[in-house]
Amino acid sequence: MSEGADDDGGAGAAARSRGGSPRGDGFSPSALGTREHWDAVYERELQTFQEYGDTGEIWFGEESMTRLIRWMQKHKIPLDASVLDIGTGNGVFLVELAKFGFSNITGIDYSPSAIQLSGNIIEKEGLSNIKLKDLNFLKSCGHPGSALEADLETV
């Protein structure tokens, strides 16, 4: 399993630097903010998983998952609390949460290939009871009665 945002043959760095000049708010547009980018990334990662069993990149590194779980422990988040992983990617954080004992977890991602990949990885890990949904968080959260509100009790 590869780790870290730059362990992608330079594709991540290239995507981060693409974009152009800053807008009025000082931020430059980035390919990382487009669904096309993530669809392409996870189509490739899904194919790699199917061919070689490699679960792919953990964007913020293993350590970020450990830190989050430590934070949840410190703040005594109950193991049956509903937890929503927004932009779950390959779903490895869901796997970590489930292995730690969290029982009410959901991952959403707007890339269908990411959802397929995370489903495959969860199945390979022999875990059940993890909910996955192909959903655009930004589109859903602004609309009352959206799929997010209807299907997830978490927000």
Ligand SMILES: C[S@@+](CC[C@H](N)C(=O)[O-])C[C@H]1O[C@@H](n2cnc3c(N)ncnc32)[C@H](O)[C@@H]1O
């Ligand atoms: C940097 S990757 C992180 C993936 C994973 N959480 C990890 O740590 O490896 C960002 C993820 O967010 C997803 N994403 C970005 N914008 C989204 C949106 N508006 N709704 C749902 N998913 C989104 C992308 O498809 C991608 O899987």
